Amino acid sequence: MSAGAFSLRQASTGAGSPLLEVRGVAKRFGAREVLKSISLDIAAGEFLTLLGESGSGKTTLLRLIAGFEQPTAGEIRMAGERLDTLPPYKRRVNTVFQHYALFPHLNVRDNVAYGLRVKNTPKAEIGGRVDEALSMVKMTEYTGARPSKLSGGQQQRIALARALINRPQLLLLDEPLSALDANLRKQMQGELKALQREVGITFLFVTHDQEEAMALSDRIALLRDGALEQVASPRDIYAHPATAYTAQFIGQTNLLRGEVRGGVAICGALRWPASGSDGAAVFSLRPEAIPLAADGAAPPDAVRLCGVIQQQIYGGSSELLEVDCGNNQILRVRIPACGPLSGQHEFVFSAADAIRVRE
Amino acid sequence: MYSRIYKAIVSAPPLLWVGFFLLLPYALMFAHSFWAVRDGVLVHEWNLQNYHTLLSNPVYVGVLFRTMRIAASVMLFSLLLGYPLAYYLSFHAGPRKELLYQLVIVPLWVSYLVRGYAWKTILGSDGVLNGFLQYFHITHEPVGYLLYSPFAVVLMLTHIYTPFVFLPIYAALEHIPRPLVEASQDLGANPRSTFLLVILPLSMPGLVAGATFAFVLSLGDFLAPLLVGGPSGTMIANIVQSLFGAAYDWPLGASISVCILIITVTLLFMTERLEKRWSFK
Numbered sequence: 001m002s003a004g005a006f007s008l009r010q011a012s013t014g015a016g017s018p019l020l021e022v023r024g025v026a027k028r029f030g031a032r033e034v035l036k037s038i039s040l041d042i043a044a045g046e047f048l049t050l051l052g053e054s055g056s057g058k059t060t061l062l063r064l065i066a067g068f069e070q071p072t073a074g075e076i077r078m079a080g081e082r083l084d085t086l087p088p089y090k091r092r093v094n095t096v097f098q099h100y101a102l103f104p105h106l107n108v109r110d111n112v113a114y115g116l117r118v119k120n121t122p123k124a125e126i127g128g129r130v131d132e133a134l135s136m137v138k139m140t141e142y143t144g145a146r147p148s149k150l151s152g153g154q155q156q157r158i159a160l161a162r163a164l165i166n167r168p169q170l171l172l173l174d175e176p177l178s179a180l181d182a183n184l185r186k187q188m189q190g191e192l193k194a195l196q197r198e199v200g201i202t203f204l205f206v207t208h209d210q211e212e213a214m215a216l217s218d219r220i221a222l223l224r225d226g227a228l229e230q231v232a233s234p235r236d237i238y239a240h241p242a243t244a245y246t247a248q249f250i251g252q253t254n255l256l257r258g259e260v261r262g263g264v265a266i267c268g269a270l271r272w273p274a275s276g277s278d279g280a281a282v283f284s285l286r287p288e289a290i291p292l293a294a295d296g297a298a299p300p301d302a303v304r305l306c307g308v309i310q311q312q313i314y315g316g317s318s319e320l321l322e323v324d325c326g327n328n329q330i331l332r333v334r335i336p337a338c339g340p341l342s343g344q345h346e347f348v349f350s351a352a353d354a355i356r357v358r359e
Numbered sequence: 360m361y362s363r364i365y366k367a368i369v370s371a372p373p374l375l376w377v378g379f380f381l382l383l384p385y386a387l388m389f390a391h392s393f394w395a396v397r398d399g400v401l402v403h404e405w406n407l408q409n410y411h412t413l414l415s416n417p418v419y420v421g422v423l424f425r426t427m428r429i430a431a432s433v434m435l436f437s438l439l440l441g442y443p444l445a446y447y448l449s450f451h452a453g454p455r456k457e458l459l460y461q462l463v464i465v466p467l468w469v470s471y472l473v474r475g476y477a478w479k480t481i482l483g484s485d486g487v488l489n490g491f492l493q494y495f496h497i498t499h500e501p502v503g504y505l506l507y508s509p510f511a512v513v514l515m516l517t518h519i520y521t522p523f524v525f526l527p528i529y530a531a532l533e534h535i536p537r538p539l540v541e542a543s544q545d546l547g548a549n550p551r552s553t554f555l556l557v558i559l560p561l562s563m564p565g566l567v568a569g570a571t572f573a574f575v576l577s578l579g580d581f582l583a584p585l586l587v588g589g590p591s592g593t594m595i596a597n598i599v600q601s602l603f604g605a606a607y608d609w610p611l612g613a614s615i616s617v618c619i620l621i622i623t624v625t626l627l628f629m630t631e632r633l634e635k636r637w638s639f640k
Contacts, residue, residue, distance in 0.1 A: 068541050088544040095545045101538035105560045105637075115546035118556070166546065 017080065019044040019202050020065070020170060025074035025084075027060050027226075034060045035226045037074065042170070042204060047196050049205045049213040051249075052223035058206045061223070062172050065204065066095050078169060089118075094163035095172040099179060100155045102147035108134070108158055109143040115166040133165040136195070153184045160192075164199060173205045177212065189215055210250050214238070222246055243358045247284035254290075254331050256283040256354065265354065268329035272303040272351040282357050287320065287334035289353035293346035301351040307331065308344050323347065385620075391613035401609060409614035419598065419615065426595040427622075429509055430577035433516040434524075437573045440517070441524035442566065446558075449532035450540075460529075467522050475586040478515045482506040482587065507589025515583045520576055524569035531565025532558070563637035571630045575623050595619060 018041035027035040035057045042048050050058040063069045065076060067088030076084040083091060102111050112133055116126045134140045137157035147155055156176060163171055177185045193216050196203050207213055213220050214234040222229040230242045241247035244255050258267030260281045265274035293304060307323035321333040333347060393405050413419050448459055481487045484501040492498045543553040581596030602612030
């Protein structure tokens, strides 16, 4: 975001080995099992997002890495060294808290300087590094202000500067954008991504917003009920969801439940060639993978289907249709905006786009 | 919104109360302090003689200073007991928190007098404490200065006012958002630095309020010195009481009361400023 950020750049750790290794980590609160044996590697310089619904355990995993909770089982290593046995103040990990947790009795400068101050950094050095950190988040004019006088977005920037000034090996972000309004949120997403590229620090980002996860991450780790559902890049996880849950959680999809028999998938009125073992099967078919048959040339493995348009929702650049293919089988279809449609239409999709997923 | 009659009816009782039971007595006290007693009769002659007597008589000044010393000691000791207790309950007691909180509060339900007499039986020459000391041959004769001394007064008042100090501090500590404590640790502060840089400053309003309670309440106390103070533990309120009673010198008593009132009001004014300075809402 600005000059001077170079000194914040992380000295690259040995390539190849992961920065953070989570090995079989479980966490129990009384009888409640919040995390069930999580294993996850995070590479140095990576932007990894823990995505999940509330209660999926994503914040708990973050707190285990920060040191605010102790794992019931398993271990966490950072740069090869055991991390989970250290108290939080000895970990080279910093956190941006959900509601920022800025110290209300300290002004912006003292908030940002806090980490250096408690480590007895020389005063002369603190001054320079605070200015650097504040200019990085474009907050140099607010040094004397108390946090309560700042807007949500400004507090957010201070929280970032306060964490990054310590040059952590790993930055944890606990839903940092959730308290901001939609426009500011989009803007901060862009800034956050740019900042991460600039400083080269590994980011572990927690969110329940799949769009945010898609926009920011190098990889997404999807959590469900305390277990990892899938870990993959945004493009991969969207194009090749492993499970029905993933397919539904990341973007919109049609889940087609049916069976595969002799190389043919049968779901209600629909049939198409499918590989894989025979038996009950679930397929994910994205709405945008089902264009109107009239539009352009059909692919060689095209599957044609006829349906009656039940509902049309206009979304600016696109239209979302609900199409009844008979036998109460409803497909959601997204096509480029084309004006009102009604009655029966023919649609087409490629058999390769129907991804077989686990239930 | 509301009619004038409604407003008048609603605000009349508190205004009358404050007027009759607060402002009027204060005015009377203030006036009395400038009057005199001649031949056992109160005469309404305006003069400054009472204040002159008060400031020139070493007995009154001495007792006033002793009172302030006792009040300051009580404040200090109840802070030393109340703060760690509140800190422990708020941050480290875990599931025992509720029970311990009740245990701190329970003594407030016991009459002040009963607690005073309890200290008499504990501290007296043939009291529990002396019996204990002799039984274990720590001393061979009763320790006399345990009872009827400033020490006994400080002890009893500390016992009584520690819950009053504990409560506002505990409330202040409970209001510190826990993510702030986590943020401090996260930024590399060990528990000691976290306490000194985050918890203590944020609990200052409670600490100041508690300290004020202990000091002001002790300053005007006359039962503790009466029960366990003895001649060497006499406090200023005892002087006032005897001046209004046996000595029948209301004007002098009133002038002492005015002095105590001025000290108290000044103190309250200062602590309010302090509390404002330390609040960050």
